[in-house]
Amino acid sequence: MSTLMAVKEAPAVPVGPSLSIYDPIFLGIDEFGAHVNLGLMGRNLLVGGEPGGGKSGLLNAICAHAALSTDCRLVLFDGKLVELGQWEDSADEFVGFDPERAINVMARLSALMNNRYTWMKAKGIRKIDPSHGLEAVLTIIDEFALYTATYGDKKSQELFTALMRDLVARGRACGMPVVAATQRPSFDIIPTSLRDLFAYRCAFRCTTESSSDVILAHGWAAKGYCATAILPTNQGEALLLAEGGIPRSIKGSFLTDDQIKQIADYAAWIRRPHRLEDTK
Ligand SMILES: Nc1ncnc2c1ncn2[C@@H]1O[C@H](COP(=O)(O)OP(=O)(O)OP(=O)(O)O)[C@@H](O)[C@H]1O
Numbered sequence: 001m002s003t004l005m006a007v008k009e010a011p012a013v014p015v016g017p018s019l020s021i022y023d024p025i026f027l028g029i030d031e032f033g034a035h036v037n038l039g040l041m042g043r044n045l046l047v048g049g050e051p052g053g054g055k056s057g058l059l060n061a062i063c064a065h066a067a068l069s070t071d072c073r074l075v076l077f078d079g080k081l082v083e084l085g086q087w088e089d090s091a092d093e094f095v096g097f098d099p100e101r102a103i104n105v106m107a108r109l110s111a112l113m114n115n116r117y118t119w120m121k122a123k124g125i126r127k128i129d130p131s132h133g134l135e136a137v138l139t140i141i142d143e144f145a146l147y148t149a150t151y152g153d154k155k156s157q158e159l160f161t162a163l164m165r166d167l168v169a170r171g172r173a174c175g176m177p178v179v180a181a182t183q184r185p186s187f188d189i190i191p192t193s194l195r196d197l198f199a200y201r202c203a204f205r206c207t208t209e210s211s212s213d214v215i216l217a218h219g220w221a222a223k224g225y226c227a228t229a230i231l232p233t234n235q236g237e238a239l240l241l242a243e244g245g246i247p248r249s250i251k252g253s254f255l256t257d258d259q260i261k262q263i264a265d266y267a268a269w270i271r272r273p274h275r276l277e278d279t280k
């Protein structure tokens with residue numbers, strides 16, 4: 001083999017800092033200033049709260065970790081395009097305001113789940129872990145109500161809802177967790193049966209006690225854990241129900257557009273170092 005060939009066939013991922021999706025994800029700090037981390041593998045996260053509360057900020061922090069994790073593939077749904085748009089180069093799929101494409105991508109995720117479970121059954125595996133060598137597929141949906149209640153007709157909305165519910169219900173054990181956010185935390189958008197499939201829930205500021213309970217679970221507001229108490233001026237504050245089983249007040253980490261640009265650029269490079277050559 002010539003020297004030139006040897007250089008061409010150098011390992012695709014250059015030496016440099018990267019993360020694993022199995023590492024705890026840094027979400028922010030709690031009221032004592034302690035770091036709040038979350039392990040997403042094997043769990044789904046539901047995020048809700050009024051417009052401008054900080055949902056997309058949190059989603060971007062998770063997206064940054066996932067994009068820097070070379071053992072994780074990303075599937076992004078963003079009906080607004082600009083909330084997660086900077087991560088497009090790191091994602092296998094980026095769906096905007098096209099309801100047909102949204103259904104198509106969800107159906108492909110469903111087929112992938114079926115394949116994974118068939119493979120797992122053959123191998124006698126009940127839950128994927130790093131030793132199985134399968135890449136995680138993290139699906140992040142910013143404003144899922146756009147796909148379940150706004151774009152398209154009733155039939156396509158119902159189909160998307162059914163496929164999303166299936167992914168949330170079955171994805172976690174086969175390495176395909178879901179993070180889904182909405183600014184419409186009401187019973188019609190998040191029925192209890194869907195909410196309960198999310199082990200982790202995060203409520204940013206809500207306008208009513210019932211919407212806070214729709215996200216966290218009925219009864220938390222009465223016990224004093226209510227996202228209406230969050231000041232409108234304190235964007236990024238939220239109640240996080242995760243490990244520990246009791247909602248915890250957090251201040252989410254926040255990346256500016258410029259910081260996202262830099263991380264996204266680096267993430268795209270560690271994932272596809274030869275991407276300019278690939279397009280030739
Ligand atoms: N953790 C944070 N720390 C400080 N400021 C924040 C934080 N999160 C959000 N903000 C501020 O709040 C603004 C709105 O946040 P973000 O876009 O995340 O809200 P959202 O809940 O996604 O709103 P929408 O429902 O309209 O999409 C941000 O542009 C930023 O200025």
Ligand SMILES: [Mg+2]
Nearest residue numbers: 055056083142
């Ligand atoms: Mg948003």
